Every structure is written in structure tokens, then in C-alpha cells.
Amino acid sequence: MSFCTATYRIYDDKADFDKKAKSIAVGMTVGSWTELPQLQQEQMRKHLGHVESVKVHEPEGAAPGERYADVVIAYPDINYTKDIPALLITAFGKISMDGKIRLLNLGLSESFLSAFPGPKFGIPGIRSLLDNHNRPLLMSIFKSVVGYDLDGLKKQFMAQALGGVDLVKDDEILFENELTPIERRAEACLKAAEKAQAITGKKLLYAVNLTGKTSELRSQALRAINAGATALLFSTLAYGFDALQELSADPDIHVPIVAHPSLAGAIYPSKHYGIAPALLLGKLLRVAGADLVLFPSPYGSVVMPREENLAIRDELVREDLPLKPSFPVPSAGIHPGLVPRILGDFGTDVVVNAGGGIHGHPGGAQAGGQAFLQAIDAAMNNVALEEAALRLPELKAALDLWGGSK
Numbered sequence: 001m002s003f004c005t006a007t008y009r010i011y012d013d014k015a016d017f018d019k020k021a022k023s024i025a026v027g028m029t030v031g032s033w034t035e036l037p038q039l040q041q042e043q044m045r046k047h048l049g050h051v052e053s054v055k056v057h058e059p060e061g062a063a064p065g066e067r068y069a070d071v072v073i074a075y076p077d078i079n080y081t082k083d084i085p086a087l088l089i090t091a092f093g094k095i096s097m098d099g100k101i102r103l104l105n106l107g108l109s110e111s112f113l114s115a116f117p118g119p120k121f122g123i124p125g126i127r128s129l130l131d132n133h134n135r136p137l138l139m140s141i142f143k144s145v146v147g148y149d150l151d152g153l154k155k156q157f158m159a160q161a162l163g164g165v166d167l168v169k170d171d172e173i174l175f176e177n178e179l180t181p182i183e184r185r186a187e188a189c190l191k192a193a194e195k196a197q198a199i200t201g202k203k204l205l206y207a208v209n210l211t212g213k214t215s216e217l218r219s220q221a222l223r224a225i226n227a228g229a230t231a232l233l234f235s236t237l238a239y240g241f242d243a244l245q246e247l248s249a250d251p252d253i254h255v256p257i258v259a260h261p262s263l264a265g266a267i268y269p270s271k272h273y274g275i276a277p278a279l280l281l282g283k284l285l286r287v288a289g290a291d292l293v294l295f296p297s298p299y300g301s302v303v304m305p306r307e308e309n310l311a312i313r314d315e316l317v318r319e320d321l322p323l324k325p326s327f328p329v330p331s332a333g334i335h336p337g338l339v340p341r342i343l344g345d346f347g348t349d350v351v352v353n354a355g356g357g358i359h360g361h362p363g364g365a366q367a368g369g370q371a372f373l374q375a376i377d378a379a380m381n382n383v384a385l386e387e388a389a390l391r392l393p394e395l396k397a398a399l400d401l402w403g404g405s406k
């Protein structure tokens, strides 16, 4: 028999954790067990969840609120269909509301995983599209474009592209609107990207924000791609993992998908509730097919503890999953001075991503992109940013404004 496992951390000062674990294993599978007549037990046995382990953490003299147990429950695959909603509902549906319980991880069986092709491009595919194989990528975010017309948008796109960025993405709050509907945006920015490429010689991907009703996402995506979109931005948690999975597995959607973490803060930050970020923004987004995954970094304006960040990275790139790795994109409040820390934590397979850190450069967005590339180059060559800045005015201006790496 094949099982997926769920690891929970349950806080309770008094509970009998073995009993609690058993009640989850039974309650979330067959409902009740000991009350079932013998014959029915035989019929139901293959559907019954079981407790794999219960590790109680109860240090001597623990203060109230510190006692917890890490509990692993195995759920028979036969109980659910091979999709993320079904597994989440089984493993963390009703019980997510039952006291201080947090879902730390899901162990996915080979049989369950076989239903998921994962990212279509992943790190290797995106590197091939950009013909860029050995340095961290740079992505910039359109900023303050709500209310812009196409001309304004094109100008902003051009400035970012001429700065040498590898990817430009829409802001996630840019929805369908009369001034810059998705197809016209894709078309205008494709032209601008071609123009910029003729000057910089660099390939560039543009991720348009895919929004609107769930039932219209596919047709919207196809229209955007036909009009020239070379990538899609998708706020997965607002729509659900299955919506991403449908898009990423669709053979007609042959562009990378960038997953935005909107809403994640409502799910992961508590130590008592919700879903751990490595699972939410790491494993599940990769399994659902995100080629690039944005998440808050430990260094910028919206922060996440470093070990949780690195745990997301590990899930996105670990080699024991039969799926392409997804690009980690630590984001929010990133400026050139942070580049050495980003590369120190993430290595070369990372996308450095900035909105304000590019557009807020005193020399404009073009100089902003250049400053980032200069910082990436210096960090890769183990040159201190302050030293490199002595001969690079764009980097110098950025460090003067936002500070250096120290």
C-alpha cells in the first residue's frame, strides 16, 4: 500500500499526544474505528490512517505554552485523488481549525507524485531561454503602473530592459484594466524587449500578471502568450495550487510561470498555526509547477527568518524529487547592497528581484539595473561592493542611498 505522510507540530500543555495522534489518523480517514463491527473493520482497513511517530518536546520546567509534540501520520493514497487540494483537505482540512496545530511537512508517495509533471522549465529551462548559464539572474518589477497608459508602461519597460535585467515582471496588483489590458501589455512590451535586445544583446523575459476569474485563466493566458507574453505571473495562493497545476501542465502554455506569494502571510508566520513556509512556498509550489517562486527574504523590507528561507530554497532545488528545480526568488526591499548576502545564502541559482531597489535609483531604472549587475559581478568575483563602487558610479550611487553589504 502507498501512503503520503503529514508532519504536524501540536502545542498543548496537557494533552495525551499519542491519543491525539491516533484520533487524527482515524478521524481524518475512516472516522471511527473501535466502534466498527469486525466485518466493516476488514473492509475499511485499507483506508485507515496510522501514526508513524510521536515525539514529545517537554523540557524540564517548561513554561506554560512550551510543550509540544511532532506527530507523523500516514494517510493511504487510496483515500484521495492525486491532486493537491485533496491531499491538503485530508491532511490539514478540518484539523487545521482544531487547536494549536501546524502542518510542517507532507511526504509525498511516488504514486501521488507521479501525477505531477512539475515545472515545465525550471532552472535549466529558464537559463536556456535566456542563454544565461552561470550567474544569478536579475528580475525587476514594474512599479506604480496602476493608472498608466501603454506609452508610460513602454517607457518604464524600456528603462528596465536597458539596465540589463533578465526578467521583468508585472506588479501583482496590476489587474485587467482599460488602459493596459493583458494582450496589449504583452504586445507592447514584446516590441520594447526586442528593441532593447538589439541594443544590449541580452535576452529578456516578461511575466504578465494573469488575473481574473478562475474559469477564464487559461484563455487569458493563451491570449497573452499569442500577443507576446514570454512568462506569466500568478498569485497562486489566491487561486489555489490546483489552478497553478492546471496552467503549468497545459501543453499550450509553453512559457515559464512565476509564482507570487500574495496571501502567504495569512498562512505561514505563526508558530502555532498554519503551514510551514518550506511546504507552502517550497515543496507545494514546485510540485504544482512554478518555474520561479517569490518569497520574502531575511534581509529586505518584509522579512522571514533565515532558516525558514533556506528551507524554502532546499525544497525548490532538492535533487531527490523527480521534478525540475524551481528558481528561488527572495524578494521585497532588495537593493544592490544586499547582493553578497543573497549570493552567500543562495549561490548562483537564484533570481535577485527588486522593484523599489531598481526604480528608486537616483539615476533611474536603467542605472538601477546596472547597479545590481555590477553588484552581482563583484560578489561573484569576491570583490567587496565598496571597492567595486570606486570605479562604478551606478553601484556607488546605490550604496550611498541604501547602504552596503555590511
Ligand code: 1AE
Pocket (backbone or CB within 6 Å): 141, 171, 172, 261, 294, 295, 296, 301, 302, 331, 332, 333, 334, 353, 354, 355, 356, 357
Ligand atoms: C515578496 C513579494 C515582493 C513583491 O512582490 C514586490 O513587489 C517587491 O517590491 P520591492 O522590491 O519591495 O519594491
